[in-house]
Amino acid sequence: MSIRKLTKASTAVIAVAVLGVTGCAGGQDIQAGPTPQQEVSKGGSIVVAMSGAPDTLDATFTSSKHATYVLPNFCEALFSINADLEVIPQLASELPTISDDGLAYTIKLGDGIKFNDGTDFDATAVKISLDRAKENPLSARASGLKSIAEVKVVDPSTIELTLSSPNAPLTSVLANREGMILSPTQIEKLGDDFGTDPVCVGPFSFDSRPSADRIELKKSEFYYDKDKVNLDAVTFVTITQPNVRSTNLLSGDVDVANDVGPADVAKLKSSSNVDVTQVTSLGYQLITINVANSNGAGKPPYELLDAPMANPDIRKAFELSLDRDAINEVVYGGFKVPGCSPISPSSPFFTQVECTKQNIEEAKKIIAASGLATPIPVTLTVKASDDEQAKLGTVIQSMAEKVGFNITLKPSESTTGGNAAIAGDFDIYANGWSGRVDPAQNIDVFWAPKSALNYSGVDDKELNKVLDEAETTSDFDTRKSLYKTAVERMLQDRNYIVMFHDQLILGSGKNVSGIEYYGDGVVRMKTAGFIE
Amino acid sequence: MTSANVALNVRAHRRRRVRRRFLRRPTAVVGLTGVLFVVAIGLLAPLISPYDPAANDYSNLLASAFSPGHLFGTDELGRDILSRLMAGTSTSLLAGLLATLFALAVAVPIGLISGYYRGLLDTTIMRATDVMLAFPFLVLAVGLAAIIGPSLGNAILALSLATIPGFLRITRGEVLGLRGQEYVQAAIVNGALDRVILFRHILPNLVSVLVVQASVTIPALIIGEATLSFLGLGVQPPAASWGTMLSSAQNYIWQAPTLALYPGIAIAITTLSFNLLGDGLRDVLDPRSKK
């Protein structure tokens, strides 16, 4: 399994000797950012514990965030991101050249790259992957790539994309699953079953998947950057319960634990053989309010509901009853970042906004002025069988009660809850979004009138204009200021009340280093290894 | 004296003898006391509970036992554990009792008919019972929760469905045995109505066996409800159930290990009492059981 136990024994001996001389300090502060880079030795195999199992390992079909966290280790994309969440070239040799009207993208590809089955990576392979992502009926990537009208092979190392309308987020989209390039030979061989034995370009290649919760990777023979890869093998296992995941990390049964639960952080911090890394992610938690959805999300025109929450003042009163800091402490152990913008503080597009603070008196006044009979009955849908969600619901319930809401909790199984939200069959819904690099992707998902996840039924003409402009301009500064305007308007409307930005917490053994862990949650093991 | 009067006298005499034999067994008495104690708490919980089991107190999270105002401390939302234990008592007893009663209500009539009339009906019912038994109750409950959503009501439904086959078999077995008894044969020969035979001769003898069985089924179902709530398939938060309390306690196993202790002890005391009671009843009521 891992050589960590042997290392633990020898370091223990050394530590005892050193302790007497230097008086080593116990506990360690959580470091922000990627794990510290130290000299690592070659070889060894690492076990990473994830909080959920990926569905399929086929980049075209997958819809689970856990797959997103794991795939880049054996399936690289045209672009990637760096620690500052800026898009950088990966399989492409440089960022795309975009025409002035934003309708033509020219992408130059890297040289001498091979797939993990030894076949050559070239423009034809890129075209095959992109076409598959657009056209395969089961593809979950189609909507991300829908602005692309045609993919053309200019020469073996150049691809040209023709768009039907300008789409600024496209480059970030191609840094995600949409831009992952699959081996045409393997697609030919396995077709839709590609996910059972995926072959792409990556520091590691897929070895086997004996069960849904165990994925085994081995070092790739053909990777273009082979020299930077240290480990011989990486195994991703799934341990859904947070405390079990942490226990395994402490005992050395796994070397890395993703998504450490807030209740366990203190224990890990105070242990002598575990490091904790923490990054603010792109994702956020929010409360969705059904304002105008009665016949399906994504199907405008929407009609304002005859419900108390359809009134923006009542929504304001509701937000005024909530204390984000207290909720953060009690429910999340202080490990989320209170906020109200769908753009994460770790994103380059972030601008500071003023969030509504708790004000019970003002809330009560608003409700009194509205003339509605109190207590106002509202049903809050939360995810069932989820301890954290149950706590969140309970706390929101008791806070809103103080201003005159009577909240009934409705725990729903996640698919059922999701379907109900789409159908408009809810009052308010506590949900989350895992976050993407481009702000458009983090906003459109809920606020775009035709979005399939527009549970609230938002169709604000003014807002749409600003968002459309931000999506079609490529200039960074223009977009940033447009999004500032958009977010300020969204804060006034309160169709969706963003509550927290997620923090991702990674636990790793002290003898492990070189894991690149950024705000997108991907556990990048390319340069990871054991410290010698 | 008419035969009816004789029968009544015999029964009254038997009841007195049973009571005496019962009281002579220490374990049975302990069991009965425990059950009465738990039932009392369950019934009186809303009245004697020191706090509202759903009252959050963010300033006093995870307080340890014997802290001021909280005998058993508080949980992760500041709620008083003693109050929640009491509320959980009501939930568990309700689940165990209702599920058992429902199962009896369904199984006994069917078992009576099956055992009395025999024939094709009997064979079909027995096969159906075999099929039902092939599915472990947890799988049944999980499937049910997935279909109709998790809730206490659904947990009770799943629990009773899982118990019906057992009661059915016992009832049928008893009926088969009793049917062969002389006085029943005599009644049949004398042309008595089926209904009369069933109700006057067979059912009363059935009662003692069913009482014993029920008293050991209830604790099993209490554990069943706790298990389902533990998995998130039964009682939903913020309602208090021993199962949900244990489920949350898992996450705090380092910070507050005692959180996992109390609900489990409550379950153990309750079920042990019922089991002792059931054992005592069996020794005393069932003429065929070993001492």
Place this chain on the structure above:
Amino acid sequence: MKWFIMRKVGTSLLTLLIATMVVFIGVQALPGDTAEVMTAEVTDPAVIQAIRAKYGLDQPVPVQYVKWMENAIQGDLGQSAQTKLSVSSVLADRIPVTLELAGLALLIAVLIGIPLGIMAAVRQGTWWDYASTTGSLLGLSVPHFWLGLLFILAFSVGLGWLPASGYVPFFESPLQNLARMIMPAVVLGTGLAAVVMRQMRSSMLESLSADYIRTARAKGLSERAVIGIHALRNSLTTVLTVVGLQLGALISGVVITEQIFVIPGLGKMTLDAVFSRDYIGLQGVVLVTAAAYILVNFLVDVAYVLLNPRLRLGGGA
């Protein structure tokens, strides 16, 4: 004799057949269907319809059932919708794990229950009898998941002697395997041990008071020989009885124990399949579980009759 076994085989197969129908229909009743699960992020109904057609999900239920059974008999239980892993091969990996857990639990139950049961019968009425009876009731009264949590608290978190969870295949490292199996096996075995003990005690008492025993004693057979012979015979029937009675409870216990100790067996697979809406996987594992239950019951019934021909007469519970 042969006639009896043939009849038993017949009824078992019939039960199995009906069980497969119940499983299939039960899964149909679950919300959403496989096509919807596969196309989670796609909302175009035409696409979902196309998927249904491709996998034969738009056929009438009886037709789908027949197709499923045809494949199942040949060993193909389909592919999990999301991961495309072959359900049969995943089951093949998980069955030995659950068998090991159940086997160890049974072993522990027998090692503890049989001797205690004998002692309780032989020293009937003494405090030893009362103590072990109450102890066995305690074993029955404690929920598996709580016992599991307590063990983890004591032996993993507190003392650090045993790993809290996980599984290592036996042939990879017997020591690691047992270190991880011991707590779950003891948790499962406790309840079983209690039942074994009570059953053993009761059957020992019955045989020890029989007439021919008094005759044997009168003839001069030593007390120990008398007890020994009956202990042996009763152990066998006891274990069979307990297995027959407790099989359902054992399977439920396996489900929850595997969940707590994160052991990749059939029980965990069942729960995972429901929570992740892997309906095809769920069908497969519930089918296998039901078939195993019916098989074991069949074997127990036959063994019973082989041991005691007087029980061959039909009817009864």
